[in-house]
Amino acid sequence: MPPDALDDSARWARVSDVFDVVADLPMAERPAALDRLCRDADGHPEADLRAEVESLLAADADATLSTRSLRPVESVAAAALLTDGVVVGERIGPWRVLRELGRGGMGRVDLVERADGVYDQRAALKRLGLAAADRVRQFIRERQILARLEHPGISRLLDGGVTDDGTPYLVMEHVEGEPITTAADARGLSVSERVQLFIQVCDAVGYAHRHLVVHRDLKPSNVFVSEDGGVKLLDFGIARLLDDEADGGVRTALPALTPAYAAPEQVAGGAITTATDVYALGVLLYELLSGQRPYEIEHPTLSGIVQAVVETRHRPPSAVTRDEARQRALRGDLDTVVMKALDKEPERRYGSADDFGADLRRVLEGRPVEARAPTAAYRARRFVGRHRTGVVLSALVVLAAGVGLGSTLWQARQARIEAATSSATAAFLGDLFRGADPTAAPTDTLSALDLLDRGARRLDGGLADQPAVRADLYAVIGDAYLGLGRPDSAAAFARRVLAVTGPSGVARDAVAAVRARVLLARATFPTDPEAAAAEFEQAVAAARASGDDAVLLDALEAQGDLVGSQVLSPDETVAVFEEAMALCRRLEGDDSPRLGRILAMFAGKAASAHQHGRIEGLLRDALARLPADEAPYDRSGVLLELAKMLHATGQPEEAVDRADEALAIRRRLLAPGDPRIGHALGTRASIGGGGPIQSEADAREALAIAERHADGAGEIEALDGLGAALSSQDRMDEAVEVYRRRFVRAGEVYGAEGTRYPAASGTYARSLYQAGRFAEASRAWETSLELTTSAFGPESAVVMSSLLEAGWSAEAAGQDARAAAYYERAYTGSRALSETSRTRASAALWLGKARLDSGRSPEAVSLLREALAVREVLDRPTASGETGDGMRAQALLGEALMESGEETEGRRLVEQALSVLADVFGPDHPATRRARAVLRR
Incomplete structure (x- = not known):
């Protein structure tokens, strides 16, 4: 074997892990990362490991790489090109080759049997084939993907390693069976039996989606039906992890895919999400039910594929089958469900394979399906999506007319007031847009902030005789400023609303004043939590006085979300949320998604208040009220809170699953680099999802996102995950510095009030102890105890636990008397509790x-x-x-x-x-x- 080739699977796994982290870094950061990661347990550089990783990075950087660009004895890819013939009886690890099963873009697949006598088993062995040097990274990805998937409907990864000539290989479960379409026809399955069989496919793909994997190449030949009637999903050769960044390097004109089953966004080079697999599943179900594909690709050129996949309108499956009985079975719900999965626009399809399967179950059970024909509301949303400036205009028009101020306010207005308001609003907006540059091109170059600034200036000089309209528009503009990251401007407009709706103001002062105070509190909270808390108190008091329970619910929800556990005491936080939940149940019903959001907020605050006994039930209750197809983003927030709780209570496997699901949802819904994706990455890193190296990569990505957006809370969360990842790699001095930075940042963001700053102080002190820096740890615990006692009270359980940890540090530092004093305080306090x-x-x-x-x-x-x-x-x-x-x-x-x-x-x-x-x-x-x-x- 060449001297630099890998000699065992453990070695290959090490190369794979290091490569996976470094490949996602900018070029300028790679040398330092290689210096840090390519070291042995004693910290000595590993030159051979670094050489192997560098050769893979070189292969990854150029999609036209040839064997001449690789060092023949130092590169895994070069070693993989040395042999391509089939040798019956060849030994590969514990496996013996029986015959070739097939070849594809990723390499050759052989039928093998166990040859070491440990047990009898046949399997499929895949290895890189000739001219596959540019697929090295893809092959690495495939092995990582398969290793994390364990489901009865997915072909299992049994083994993996490197051949004697340096070729990486995978050994997978060998499935005896036939493609799903062939199997259904051969068995003469009815429509309902075909749907039942297909639901198994949805379950397997849904499992992959929950583990952040999209298959990207679903087709009959990759969905086998075994002899016992079970479904097996095969070939993750081009699958993509949802938590990876898009691959760098050279893009070809047409990515690796099977055009007849490819989604429009695949062909057009768009984002690949779970909706991409849903589309392929739709094509597969269409063919399974009707016997035909929704379209045929007559010209297999790029333009021909684009025309067929992106431009051709599908007919329902019932319209293409010649079997009258099948036509009758397909018309109605089945047609609607299939066509929803085949929508050209990803956001209109089912959000995941699980959602697709759930609707098919509803069809079989005779229950109403979720799929619906396009609505006027959807068409309006699509129009807004194409005209971003129009979004701001539409928001101003609708909100100023009263819709955004709540249904209660709307219903309270008399028709005469509505007419006057609408007329005044229309005139104001007409003047606003007539001020635009008439020579400007008809594009979206006018930013939302430009529009708001112009509206603010004009509003100051107009509508003097319409104080109600002026107050509404001030509130709308203030809300918009806050949403665009201008809290100072938002606060200024909230104060203007309060000035207009003074003691001698207009009839709807009560509602407007409450909403203005809530806006003012939200705008001032990041810089002055105490002032925000005072505004919330006034808002809640005004809402109670108004007698409007809907407005009171808004105020309580915002109060609990922002200042609960930060400024309020634990008992006060519980009282706010319990009142909000009771109001929400009365106003919106027990199955309200909003109630789910409030439950999730409450669970998060209960966690901060260390009321762990209530958290899991609250979160699971919230999750049940937030279905993935109706409130996916809210669901992702609950999943993240649940992941943190499960991790804290010793349930790591479900914690990682929940964090993975949340991250997948946010990757699907949000643009790359969105701070909310960063929060999900930070959470997954902090609970150790994917192992220490992946956690470090997640945390660094989350930190970069947070810093780019000046997101203090996100930065603190990312630093927590990074510290945990470094600690798990025994890089304690680095971890200490990260936790110190987190402690300082928490003070800047949250201040000394509340619980987060004290919690960060304890984490920092704990890291010093774990690093063996006991005297420093003892001093840090002194500071932490002061903060924790102030936040939780001197007799709280949190303080008792902190006293014990402070005692351990003092004892390790040789400060026996101080340690004994800490232990005695903890003993006395815990006995009282x-x-x-x-x-x-x-x-x-x-x-x-x-x-x-x-x-x-x-x-x-x-x-x-x-x-x-x-x-x-x-x-x-x-x-x-x-x-x-x-x-x-x-x-x-x-x-x-x-x-x-x-x-x-x-x-x-x-x-x-x-x-x-x-x-x-x-x-x-x-x-x-x-x-x-x-x-x-």
Whole structure:
């Protein structure tokens, strides 16, 4: 084997991981990243690893790469080009080649069998073929994709590695069966049976979508039906991870795809999303039900493909089948569902394969389907999408007419007032747009901010005799300014509304004043949370006085969302949300999506207030009220909150799944680089989704997005994820600096009030302890305790936990007296909070140890017995560390008894604990060594 070729799958995985991180960085940042990542466990440079990664980067950078551009003995890609013939009986790892199954753009696939005698199994082995050097990165991606997918409807990844000549390979489950269309015809399946079979396909593709993977090449030959009637999804050869950036390098005129099943956006070079797979599924179902494709590509040129896929209008499947019985079965809902999946515009299709499958289940069950024909509202939205300046105009017209001020306000106006308002508004807007440059080209060069600035200037000099209209327009312009990132301008217009709607103002003052105060609070909150809280209090009081429950709900929802857990106490936050939820249930019903949003907000604030007992139920309730097809963005927010909660409570697998789903939704809905995508990336990084290297890449991408948009909250979240990723790679000094930066930034963004700044201080102190910088950690915990005590109260459970961590740092720094004082405070406080809590058990343990170390054995015996008694009541340790702490308490109790003269009983307890300590903590852990030393006395 060439000296620089990879010799085992672990080595290849290392190359793959490093390559995956570096390839997504700008060229200028790659050398430093390679310096950092291409090092062994002791920190020494690994030249061969770096050479291999650099050769892959070179291959990735040029889609026309030839073998001459690669070092023949140092490049994986070059090694992959050395052999292309089929050798029956060839051994590849533990596999023996039986025969060739086929060839494709990604390489050759052979039928293989297990040859090492461990067990009998046949499989499909795929490896790079001749002229595939420019597909090295794609092959790496495919292996990563398959490794993360485990579903009965998807061909499984069984093995992977590198051949003796350096060629990467995959071993996948071999499926005995036939394409779905062939299988359905051969078995004579009815329409309903075909739909039932197809729902299995949707389930498999939906699973891939939830794991951030779009297949991009769904067609009958990639959807097999096995002999037992089960569906298997094959060939992720051109699949794309939704959390990857678009590939760099040279683009060809037509990307890798199967034109007959390709979506319009694939052919046109647009964004690839889950809707792309939905379109291919639509083509597949169309063919499965009607026996024909929705169109035929007569000329397989680029222009011919574009004409057929992008421009041709489809006929419903019932219109192309000649079977009358099938026509009758297809007319109506099935036609509508298929045509929704085949819509030319991605946003009008089903959002995912799961949604597609759900509607098909409704067809089979005779329930109403979600698919509908195009509506006037949709056509209006499409028009607005083509004329962005018109969006601002439309918003001004509609909102100034009263629609945006709420249905209650609208219904309260008399017809005469409506007519006068509309007339005045029309005149104002006519003057506004007549001021545009008549020589300007008819494009969207007039920005929204230009329009708002012009409107603001004109409004100051007009409508003096129409204070109601002026107040409405001030509010509309203020809202728009806030949405465009101009909070100072928004606050100024909110104050103008309040000036117009003074004590002697117009009839609708009450509603307008409430909304103005809410706007003012939202605009001032980032820079002055206390002032925002005061405005919210006035808004809520005014809303109550108005007797308008809809306006009161708006005010409470905004108050809870912004200042809950930041300025309000935990009890006040709970009261705000409970009132908002009760109002929402009464006004909008128990199944209202808005109620789901409020539940999700409440869960987030409860998490900040450390009310973990309520969070999971709230979030799952919210999720049930926010279906993916009706409120996908709101659903993504709930999923992120749920992911954080699950991670905090020791449910990492579901946490990652939920974060992945949220990120997929936001990638589908939002433009690349949107701050809300950054928030999702930051969350996934903070819970370790994808492993430490991927988490680091996620966090750095999230941080770049946040910095680009001056998004302080997003920056703090991204720094949290980056610190966690660095910590998991044992790069603790880097992690400490990241957490220090996060702590400082939290103070700048949130201020000393609320809970986020204290929480950031604790994370920073904890990182110093983990880095072995104990004296610094002890000082940092002093600061954190001051902040935490101020935020949560001196007797809170949060403070008790922080006192314990402060004690560990002080003890490790040799500050025994200070550590003992922290432990005693934690012990006293935790006893007052609860008779049986893990915090109390830990406090008794560590205070007992401190008493034992200071020669106060009788006190130590009492405390350590208490620690064990509390644990016995709890009786369900949830982690090995807690079991270890129980044995640590037992070993220390034994030592204390021996010191007190009870040698036999004490020695028995230590001996019993020693074996568990060695298993849980390891033989060299201080607790294990101490127990062993006691027994040697």
